[in-house]
Amino acid sequence: MKPRVAVFKFASCDGCQLQFLNAEDELLRLAGQVDFAYFPEARSRALEGPYDIAFVEGSVTTPADARRIIEVREESRYLITIGACATAGGIQALRNWADIEQYRRAVYPSPEFISTLSTSTPISEHVRVDFEIWGCPIDKYQLLAVTRSLLSGAQPVLPAHSVCIECKRRGNVCVVVARGEPCLGPVTRTGCGALCPSFNRGCYGCFGPANAHNMEAFARLLADQGVTGDEAMRRLRGINGYVRPWRETADALAEKK
Amino acid sequence: MIQTMHMPKAGLEHLITILRRDGYRVLGPVARDGAVAFDELRTSSDLPIGMREAQEAGRYRLVPGIAGEIFGVVNGAGSLKPYFFAPDETLLEVRRERRGFKVSEVAPAPPPHAFLGVRACDLAALAIQDRIFLHDHFRDTHYEVRRKDAFFVAVNCTRSAPTCFCVSMKTGPEATAGFDLSLTELPDGFVARSGSPAGEAMIVKLGLSPAPGDQEAAARARIDECAAGMRRRLDTSDLPRLLYDEAENPRWREVASRCLSCANCTMVCPTCFCHTVVDQEELDGNMSRRVRQWDSCFSLDHAHIHGINFRPKISDRYRQWLTHKLASWIDQFGSSGCVGCGRCITWCPVGIDLTEEVAAIRADAGKR
Structure with missing residues (x-):
């Protein structure tokens, strides 16, 4: 019997689960390897659990989702988060520094119907996560590689070093050194193929923190480039802003101004 | 002639x-x-x-x-x-x-x-x-x-x-x-x-x-x-002994406070040869490619062996790189691993200069 796979959505834009469909050439082969028991974006058939692999997209932002993720965990053998929202809280974690009541009143004409939490938190703050795939969006080849490892009964492995290594493998000229461009590459996890620096732009940090990083030294580098205070804080408090090393550095930068 | x-x-x-x-x-x-x-x-x-x-x-x-x-x-x-x-x-x-x-x-x-x-x-x-x-x-x-x-x-x-x-x-x-x-x-x-x-x-x-x-x-x-006219110098006299003797010099921690551990120095180095080998499986599980990719002693996973990482700190990794490049390379291959091209200095985003680091360690050792 083929492994039963489920794809769940929490607070997110759907871009990460769309990477399954973006697999294009590989999609039919993937469908031959697994049974998509629950994948509402791809098919209307929705089968009940238990599932062998649950891919979870999105962060937890409502009381209902906080309960639902516990159910997902209970019915899944492996729970894999896909993307910045599920893994780090996403861009919507900006609410974690704001007054949610004020947002609710400002945005919605009938705020009494809105049931929300005051925070956006990653899945790992709620349940045990077996593996995290970073990125905004995730890379489809990483998604397929992790899936393949699970099908083989092997522990998935994804590189967690800096974007710089990938950038240099591609033969790019460093945008920091040759252009003075602020770039999160030195502290960001690889996985995108050094996409932005390959187009002469600084890295935005879509894949979250690299496993080896020195945020104090990086904050000094930004300052040397004239990026200080709130501007420096905003560089880090983006898509992956709520993940700890970036959160702490951004908080310190915001206080310092 | x-x-x-x-x-x-x-x-x-x-x-x-x-x-x-x-x-x-x-x-x-x-x-x-x-x-x-x-x-x-x-x-x-x-x-x-x-x-x-x-x-x-x-x-x-x-x-x-x-x-x-x-x-x-x-x-x-x-x-x-x-x-x-x-x-x-x-x-x-x-x-x-x-x-x-x-x-x-x-x-x-x-x-x-x-x-x-x-x-x-x-x-x-x-x-x-x-x-x-x-x-x-x-x-x-x-x-x-x-x-x-x-x-x-x-x-x-x-x-x-x-x-x-x-x-x-x-x-x-x-x-x-x-x-x-x-x-x-x-x-x-x-x-x-x-x-x-x-x-x-x-x-x-x-x-x-x-x-x-x-x-x-x-x-x-x-x-x-x-x-x-070449101003920059690296004093290579008795360099292997100096670096081995100064393995616990506080300068390694000091340079580690500035080092991003991003690995750019090793990527641009014309002699650094560290690599990793990964297996890339086809989705159907019937074919797998063994791929060699540039890696670096500055990446954390490079020193990860079964159950343990033996260079967890940036100071460990910077010391490993510099000591290998300028000292144990000579034991291993019969020449220094450094040719003085200066790329690791220029292309370090935070401008760490190995000639300066060696000079600081030498000066500190001289005081004792």
Whole structure:
């Protein structure tokens, strides 16, 4: 019997689960390897659990989702988060520094119907996560590689070093050194193929923190480039802003101004 | 006695044409994205003519140079390394069969490459890489196949960047080995020498005539002036012992507070050869590629073995890199791993300078 796979959505834009469909050439082969028991974006058939692999997209932002993720965990053998929202809280974690009541009143004409939490938190703050795939969006080849490892009964492995290594493998000229461009590459996890620096732009940090990083030294580098205070804080408090090393550095930068 | 020849500036175009006609892919310094890097040359006008570069720790800018000067830019972002030790290449393919599996080696079949404008430091680096990849019976076939047919046109340095210290490492500024043809640029042409039978044949094909004595003297004077003007130094005296003895020097922690651990220094280093090998499985599980990729002693996973990471701190990793490069490399391969090209200084985003680190450790050791 083929492994039963489920794809769940929490607070997110759907871009990460769309990477399954973006697999294009590989999609039919993937469908031959697994049974998509629950994948509402791809098919209307929705089968009940238990599932062998649950891919979870999105962060937890409502009381209902906080309960639902516990159910997902209970019915899944492996729970894999896909993307910045599920893994780090996403861009919507900006609410974690704001007054949610004020947002609710400002945005919605009938705020009494809105049931929300005051925070956006990653899945790992709620349940045990077996593996995290970073990125905004995730890379489809990483998604397929992790899936393949699970099908083989092997522990998935994804590189967690800096974007710089990938950038240099591609033969790019460093945008920091040759252009003075602020770039999160030195502290960001690889996985995108050094996409932005390959187009002469600084890295935005879509894949979250690299496993080896020195945020104090990086904050000094930004300052040397004239990026200080709130501007420096905003560089880090983006898509992956709520993940700890970036959160702490951004908080310190915001206080310092 | 190797005869020195005169080559007019227009001879460069002729040289590129001949090399291309002989089936070489010709690579040379080309300005792109704010720096000079090796790239394909179709004509001599692809070269960064009239340009120079301003380098310092953590900074590189192309700047206007002297009109008509062809090799004014000393060195650029990339070395020769990726053309021989590829950054990302498949070594093997493993296919599932009805019973068991079949392993087949993937052999590269590149066209021969000719490199124009190679500096002495980069040739010295290639000789070091040869010792690593073509050592005795451990020969790396992927490296070897790219290496064997390559043609090198060296350019002797007549100016140095502030980050250069090849004089300390005894690798430059003049190319003394490893080239087929060497050129020294003068305002009205080049002084050319052959360094191999292939270079000798090229001189004949180019129809060069002997250089007048004053040109030879002028070329010599320019190289000597470049060497004399090189400010940056690395004191290599008893360096292995110094670094081994100072393994616990507090300077390692101090430099680690500045180091991003991003690995750029090792990526741009023309001799760093660390790599990782990963298996990339096809989705159906019937085929897998074994791929070699550049890695670095600065990446955390590089020191991760079963159940433990033996270089968890940045200070551990910086010490590993510098001590290997300048000390244990000598024990391992019989020469220093550093050629003094200065790329690790220029291309470090935070401008960490190994010559400064060694000097600080030496000064501190001297106090005790």
